Amino acid sequence: MKKSLSILLTLLVLLSMVLAACGATEEPAAEPTQPPAEPTAVPATAEPTEVPPTTAPTEPPAPVASLKIWADDTRTPILNALAEDFLTQYNVELVVEDLGRVQDIRTPMITAAPAGEGPDIFIGVHDWLGAMIESGLVTPIDLGAKADEFVPLSLEAFTYTDGQLYGVPYATENLGFFYNTDLVSEPPATWDEVLEIGRDLQVAGTVQYAIAIAGDPGYNSLPMQTAFGGYVFGQDENGAWNPSDIGLNSEGMIEAVTWMKGAVDEGLMPDTTDYETGHQLFETGQIPFLMAGPWALDRIRASGVPYAVTVFPDDGAPFLGVQGFMINAFSENVLLAQTFLTEYVATEEFMQQIYETGLRPSAFKSVLAETADPDLAGMGEAGANAVPMPNIPEMGSVWSAWNNGITLALTGEQTPEESMNDAAQQVSDLILGALAGMVNLPGSYQDQAGCGNQWDPACKATAMEQGDDGLYRLTVQLTAGDYEYKVALDGSWAVNYGSDGALDGPNYTLSLASDSEVTFVYDPESHLVTTETG
Amino acid sequence: MATVTLQNARKVGRPSPVLPRLFRLAIVVAMDSLVVWFLLKLAALGYYPFAAAIGIIALFVNVVLLRKETYPIRWMVVGLALMALFVIYPIIFTVWVAFTNYGEGHLITKEQAIDQLSKQTYLPPEGKAYAWTAFKSPEGEYALWLIGEGGNGYLARPGEPLAQPQPGELGVGELDASGIPQEIEGYERLNAFLAAADSNLTQVMFGEEGNTIQVRSPREAAELLPLYVYDRQQDAMIDQQTGLVYINLRGTFTTSSGQSLRPGFMESIGLDNFENFFISPALRGPLVQLVTWNFAFAILSLLLNFSLGLAIAVLFNDPDFPLKKLIRSLLIIPYTVPALITILIWRGMLNPELGVIDRALEGLFGWAPPWFTNAWWAKVAILLVNLWLSYPYFMLICSGALQSIPDELAEAATVDGASSWQRFWRITLPLLLVAVGPLLIASFIFNFNNFNLIYLFNAGGPPMANTPTPAGHTDILISYVYNLAFSGSRGVDYGFASAITIVIFFIVASITLFQFRYTRMWEEVSENV
Structure with missing residues (x-):
């Protein structure tokens, strides 16, 4: 008897708790609607026509709204510093959350956004667009006339196959052509010259190789491939990527890989394409040339090797990666986020500040024009003819086949024709999926x-x-x-x-x-x- | 017996335990209210399966704590609840995902996709677009000042026809340089941010019914119409502009001529993921080669690691071994360094251009094995690194097990004239296997799925030639399918990955069952002894 009584009691208490809990969940829903009503009375300082309040505002008014931003560890401090200014200027609060490196933002975005826990705005790289747009996670942005103030390639990168812009770019990154200024006085104009200079230095016993591919060979030797006419995906007449035109076994690509294989056979290039190896060799003066991105600038500077950055021989084009701000399609403040990006982010002051610590060329024309850092200026020149990394989801099928194809040719397992034909076939099979041949x-x-x-x-x-x-x-x-x-x-x-x-x-x-x-x-x-x- | 007396003693010793019971009740109530609050939150966010799982666990905990019969397992209840939450729930979730197309391109639910598509609008050919400025009355009503193509200004209020007032009319004040009134009577002019701060602004319909104007973007308001309407009967989205019917085809709205709508959504696709893995020649790829290496890797690793560990343990079992403690401590070091670091260090040491080992070998013999570019040497390197990583483990468990084998057995065998070799093979090893057999199975399973080692050391390289899908010579099943599931045309495909995981589970489970038969055999050996 006592037992059942206690259970009954528990249930009663529980029920009351449930009711209390219900009441509690009711409250927060009512909260957000209230604040916006109040501050409308507060004149915004941004409008010059408005008269500032005559009564001294002793305490700051509650913000009318807030925007949550997911940023990386480099951009977070800048955004946090700007948040104060933004709050006083527009009475809108910026909540900036640091998610680590830029590439660490992608996965949380994919899992959190559909669950309604994502930010309003997030930082990302343009080649995420395919996955994000096909999954309905990002929403388009209309820059209007301000589009003219951005580097055209960076906007092209953030434009999807439907012709709409899905991000506001702030920085670009691409490989640059590094050369050791002690060993080489004039940067070479052709890839054959690169090998010639390397050959002479090798004979003299100064260096071990002419050049090394530092990292996955697909991406990291693209300037060699494009110099011979190689490409990854073709583009249609509107500039949209065409995933059925796979260029891995194009004539130019095979020619390029054959040339690379020749350099390996002659002992002018190692057949391993390891990031660490390539960098160590360059930083210790064992190779006079290196293809590296802005992410490696810090370590190359720290190594003390005398170097300069310039354009690639033979007009070789690297891939362009563009970092920018995107808007979560599940945000409840899409209009505010769009306004923030078009009115506040797409301005020279903002772009200047975000450029200063990023160690990347700016995507904003006027900031890029005033780039004082010679390395970044060189990097920008090397990327002037860059190809934006394809932002279609099919690019995910390319990487490993592409890398494997080049590696198999360089190590001599297969001829360049065989390996690149296989690679193209693998990509096409992966894109078609399990039902290929049906x-x-x-x-x-x-x-x-x-x-x-x-x-x-x-x-x-x-x-x-x-x-x-x-x-x-x-x-x-x-x-x-x-x-x-x-x-x-x-x-x-x-x-x-x-x-x-x-x-x-x-x-x-x-x-x-x-x-x-x-x-x-x-x-x-x-x-x-x-x-x-x- | 002991427990019975203990219970009796407690019954006698303690008076009726009212206070503890009340205390317990208080804890249960506190916990339950927390759970209920959490459940309501979850339900509000739409996580029904998760809410149900939590609810069942909570119910179970309640029963355990309140029922007298189940009271003894209260000490395990936390562990059981956590196991259910972190082990059983993910397993159920994985199985469920394996039957869906969940992955990039199909991340959101159907409701979310329909909701998103229903919000899309289009501008009909005769529709007009304007630049807008928002005004708001103290009552919270909005008015828009619109500027059309010719630079004409219009005043738009909800429910009223569009007006084209001059300054002074309808309370409109002087226009500023860009043609926007500085004030409108009864309204406050909002800057772009204040206007955008109200997330409801885009939902407000300005102007007369049938000809309404909506804010579309920070710079544009237009006479928009909804683009897609969902038709429940056909399970299709109907394009209002062209009349095209987009039918739900495995989580993508698609027309009969192949046009499809973004975004796609999560949808059950039955056994497709499993079928795709088994049927499609393109996906199966070099599976035979991979599975062979996978077994070879797991078995060789086990044999090598166990033999070396055992050999060292036997050596140190000799009480007269000099500097035993010091050397043994040094030998354990590889086990104490995180595997992640060890693997990367080995990767560096074996580097053909800069690695210590390769430099040394080249200096001594003029040749070093191509650890990363030759298929066989890459396999040797993987086995070597794994040996370094795991021999201390076997050394430790074998030393322990050796202590438990009575010396008398060995002495008796010596008296009977057995050589030390025979003693080891006939007595020590069988007895040892009884103790470490289950651990060997665990180690085999661990190595069978040793993704970390393969992925960190060389990501499955060097690549295999002539394969339908990209694969490497040292790829094991799990690293191969990882690449496969995460590099398909749609990007990350969780559904497919889950399906393969389940297949691998059955492979490993059957091996384990098979091996358990053998361990039972070993047990019989020990009984005979």
Whole structure:
């Protein structure tokens, strides 16, 4: 008896707690609506036409709103310093949270934003856009006339395939061409000259190699690849990336890798492409040339090696990475965040301050023009013809295949042709995914053939099977009626053929007077489908 | 027996424990109210599965603490609750994710995606766009001053037709240089930030019904119309501008001709992830080679590490070994340094250009093994580093186990004329295996999935030639699928990764079961002794 009484008591107490808890959750919801009403009376100082309050504001008014920003450890102190100024000027509070390095912001953003716990604004790199936009995590920004004040390439980098701008850039980073000023008086104009200078110094016993690739060979030797005409993804006429045009096995790319292999065979370049190795060799004067980014400036300076940064030989182009501010699509203050970025961030004073500690060339024209640091100026020149890193999600399929292709060629496991052809094939297979090679017949009949949907190019129930004669066949039982269908390859709509056998052509039509068994036959040569009704 | 008497003693010794019980009740109530508050929060944010998991755990804790029969396990209840939360819940979550397309491109829920798409607007061909300035009355009502294409100023209020007042009309004050009234009677002019600070501003419809104007961006307000409307019947988004129907196709709204809407959303896709792993030749890739190396790596690591550890332990088991304590302490050092650091140091020491080992070998023999570029030497290097990392562990457990083997057995064998070799193989080793057998299995499983070592040392390199997907010669299953799941066309694919994890779990589980059979055999050996 005593036991059940105590349980009853517990339940009662619990119930009261539940009610109390309910009441408590009610309160915070009511809170935020109140403050905005008040401060409207406070004239904003930004408007010159407004008269400042005559009564001395002894205590600061409560901020009308606040913006949460996720920043990296370099940018956080600057933003924090500006937050005070921003609060007094506009009565809007900036809450800046330090998430460590820039690349550490990506994962928390992906997990927290959909859960409603993300910031309003976050710092990121432009090549995240693919994943972020396809997942609905960022929202476009309209810079209006202010767009003219930014370096065009940096805006291009933050523009997605839909033509919209998704970030306000503040800094760019790309590889620069470093040379040892003690060993080399004039920077070479061609890659062959690089090897010549290296050869002479090697014969004289001064250096070990001419140059080394410091890091993953794809990214870190891109200026060599582009000098020969190599590329990663092609672009369509509007400048949007085209993931079906893979350039890893393009003529220029194979030529470049062949040239690199030649340098390795001659002993002018090590076949390992390790970051540490390349840097150690340059910093100890064992190689006269190095391709390195602004992130390595600190260590190269500390090593005391005499150096200068300049443009790449043969107009070689590095990848351009652009850092910028993006807006969380789940933010409740999208309009305020957009206003903050266009009115406060996209100004010379802000860009100047953020440039000063970042050790990266600015993405703002007027700040970039006044770059005093010769290294950053050189870095900026080397990046003038840079290619913005493709911001489409398909780029994720490229990195390891690309690196492996070059490594296999440099170590002599495969010829450059073989290795780069393999790499291109791997990328294309990864992009197509698991269903590469599937021939499907999406259409309005599919729900009768065991698919959950109509017009599904990835439905396994309607995948066609190849016979010994090379033709693909599919037999289905259909009820009387009119149907439409098309041929789609690789389980996606990317490559599809219509009734004229042409890409993206019109639908096939099929009329059945009675319930019947239909066999579709697809000829991969002509891309045409014939039907047999039985 | 002992426990029974103890309980009796307590019953007799203590009077009815009212105070402790009240205390316990207070704790339960405090905990429950905390849990309930937490649950409400979670439910409000939409984390229903997590809320349910917490709720079940809380219920369980309550039962344990309040029921007399279950009272004895109260000491374990915290541990059990934590296990449920941090082990069982993630397992359930992983299994669930394996049947969805969760990953980049499909991160948000369907509701969120529909909500986001429904908010998208478009400007109809005859629609007009304006630059805007917001004014607000003390009552919180908004008015917009709009400037159209020709530079004409308009006054827009919610529910009223657009007006084009001159200064002085409708309470409009003098215009400033950019054509915006400095004041409007009854309203306060807001600067861009004050206006934007109200997140509801974009929802306000200005102007007459049927011809409303909405704020779209900091610089533009326009006669916008919603672009997409969700049709529950068809489970599709309908484009209001073109009439296109976007059907939900595995978490992406897609038309019958292949156009699709961003963003995609999380959706159950049945067994697709598993099928893709097993069916697709492109994804299976060099699986046979990888699995072979994976087993070879785990077995060789185990044999090498255990043999070296055991050898050292046997050496030090001799009481007359000189400087025993000092040397043993030194030998344990590799175990005390974090593996992360050790691996990176080894990576540096084996570096072909700068590494100490390679420099030394080259100086002595004029040749050093290409640790990072040759497939076989890379495998040797991995095994070497793993040996360095794990032999102290086996040394420690073998020394302990050796102590527990009675000396008499060895003495008896000596009397019977067994050589020291025979003594080791026939007596010491079988007895030792009884003690360390389970640890060997644990070590095998650990090495089978030793992602850290592979990934930090050379990330699976050097690359394999002629493979359908990128793979390296030292890649083990877990590092290979890590790359596979995180470098697909959509970027990170958690659904696919979860599916592969489950497959690997079954591989490891079956090995373990198989090995447990063997340990039982060892137990029989010990019984016979």
